[in-house]
Amino acid sequence: MSRIVIVGGGAAGLELSTLLGKTVRKEDEIILVEPETHHFWKPRLHEIAAGTFDSDLDTVCYFTHGARHGYQHYQAAMTDVDRENKMLSVRRPDGTEAAIKYDYLIIAIGAVSNDFNTTGAKDHCLFLDSASQARQAWHQVSQILRASEDRSVNIVGAGATGVELAAELARVSQKLQRYNGAPLHINLIEAANRVLPNSPEKMSEKVLKELERNNVNVLLDTRIREVTDKGMLTVDNRELDADVQFWAAGVKAPDWLNGIGGLSYNRMNQIQVNANLTTTIDDSIFALGDCASIPQADGSFVPPKAQAANRAAVHLAKSLGGMLRGKPLTDFEFKDSGMVVAVGHHFAVGSFAPGSKMEGKMVLQGRLIRRLYDTIFRLHQRTVTGMFTVSRLMIAKRLKAVFKPNGI
Known part of the structure; x- marks a missing residue:
C-alpha cells in the first residue's frame, strides 16, 4: 500500500x-x-x-x-x-x-500574481489568486457599485485575468445603471503595447475593440511606479486615481x-x-x-x-x-490548442489550431465562442463530477436564469 x-x-x-x-x-x-x-x-x-x-x-x-x-x-x-x-x-x-x-x-x-516589488502594490491592491481574495474584492466592489456618484477602478495587467475582470465589471456597471446606479470608470493598464500580449495580434485587436465598445479605458505602454491608497503613479508621472485597485499582472x-x-x-x-x-x-x-x-x-x-x-x-x-503496478513513468508532452478569453457575459474571443505556436492561429469571436468558453469549464466539471452531474447543473442553471433573470 x-x-x-x-x-x-x-x-x-x-x-x-x-x-x-x-x-x-x-x-x-x-x-x-x-x-x-x-x-x-x-x-x-x-x-x-x-x-x-x-x-x-x-x-x-x-x-x-x-x-x-x-x-x-x-x-x-x-x-x-x-x-x-x-x-x-x-x-x-x-x-x-x-x-x-x-x-x-x-x-x-x-x-499567484507577480507585483514585481512595485511600491505599495501589496498594501493597496486586490489580487485574484484565491477564492477568498476574490470574495474580499467583491465586498469592496459591491460598495462602490451602489454609490450615488461616479467611481473608478484601476486594473494592472491586460492578460486574460485583467481583460475578463474589466469586461465583467463593465457589464455589471451597465446593468446597474438601468436602476439609476452611478457609472463605473475602469482603467485597464498594460506595460506592453497591446492587450493579451502573449496571444496572436489579431486576437489582441478584437479584444481591444470590444473593451473600448464597453467603455473600458485601456492604457497601453504604461508602467506603474507606485501604488497609494488614492491611486497609481506611472513611471512618466501620470496620476490614476481610483477607489478600488486590482493587480493582475505577471505570474509566479x-x-x-x-x-x-x-x-x-x-x-x-x-x-x-x-x-x-x-x-x-x-x-x-x-x-x-x-x-x-x-x-x-x-x-x-x-x-x-x-x-x-x-x-x-x-x-x-x-x-x-x-x-504503482510496475510500469515506468512516462513523459508529459503539452500541445497548446489555443486560448479563449471572455469579454463580458455574452462575448468571447478565441484562437484555435493544432501546434504549439500561437502565431497563425485562426481567431474567432462572438456569442458562439462565449459558449465554447463555458464548455471548457463544463469539461473541467465533467472530469471532476461526471457527465450526469454536469447535465443536472446545466439544467438547474437554465431554470435559475428563468426564475431570477435580473440577478447580477
Whole structure:
C-alpha cells in the first residue's frame, strides 16, 4: 500500500485526486491537502470579484466530493517537507501544526500574481489568486457599485485575468445603471503595447475593440511606479486615481514555496521537474501546474495555463497509476490548442489550431465562442463530477436564469 499526498485543490490537484481514485490500486490511499473547504475554478475568480459567479451551482465541496471519489480531504496548508523521513508539515485552520506521512508527494499549489516589488502594490491592491481574495474584492466592489456618484477602478495587467475582470465589471456597471446606479470608470493598464500580449495580434485587436465598445479605458505602454491608497503613479508621472485597485499582472509561484524541502527552484519560485513530472532532486515528489517548471523536448517549458494543468493532471493520473503496478513513468508532452478569453457575459474571443505556436492561429469571436468558453469549464466539471452531474447543473442553471433573470 502507498499513501499519495496531493497538495493543492485547484484545477490540477482536484482533477488528479479524482482521477487517481480510478487508476491506482484499491489498497492505495489518496489525501488532498487544501486549506479551503470548496473548490473554485481559478479562471472564473474574476466573476466572484464582480458578483456574477453562481456559488450554489459552480463550486465543489472537497469533503463530500472526496467521499464519493476515493480521496480524503485534509484541511490545512503546507508549511514544509522533510524529504528524509517523507513527512509533510502543515498548518490547520486553527493555527495548530501537524505532520502527514507520505510515500509519494504531489505539489500542485498553482501560481499567484507577480507585483514585481512595485511600491505599495501589496498594501493597496486586490489580487485574484484565491477564492477568498476574490470574495474580499467583491465586498469592496459591491460598495462602490451602489454609490450615488461616479467611481473608478484601476486594473494592472491586460492578460486574460485583467481583460475578463474589466469586461465583467463593465457589464455589471451597465446593468446597474438601468436602476439609476452611478457609472463605473475602469482603467485597464498594460506595460506592453497591446492587450493579451502573449496571444496572436489579431486576437489582441478584437479584444481591444470590444473593451473600448464597453467603455473600458485601456492604457497601453504604461508602467506603474507606485501604488497609494488614492491611486497609481506611472513611471512618466501620470496620476490614476481610483477607489478600488486590482493587480493582475505577471505570474509566479508563491514566495513561501521557494526553498521548501531543499528542492530546486527557478527565479519564478517554480519547482524544477523532469519531463515525467518528478522533481529533479527527489523522484518520490512530483509537481505540476503553474508551480512547476516542466521541460519539453524542444527545450521550451510548459506555459502557466489552465489547459496545461488539466492535461498534466490527466497524464500523471495514468502514469503514476501505471508506476504503482510496475510500469515506468512516462513523459508529459503539452500541445497548446489555443486560448479563449471572455469579454463580458455574452462575448468571447478565441484562437484555435493544432501546434504549439500561437502565431497563425485562426481567431474567432462572438456569442458562439462565449459558449465554447463555458464548455471548457463544463469539461473541467465533467472530469471532476461526471457527465450526469454536469447535465443536472446545466439544467438547474437554465431554470435559475428563468426564475431570477435580473440577478447580477
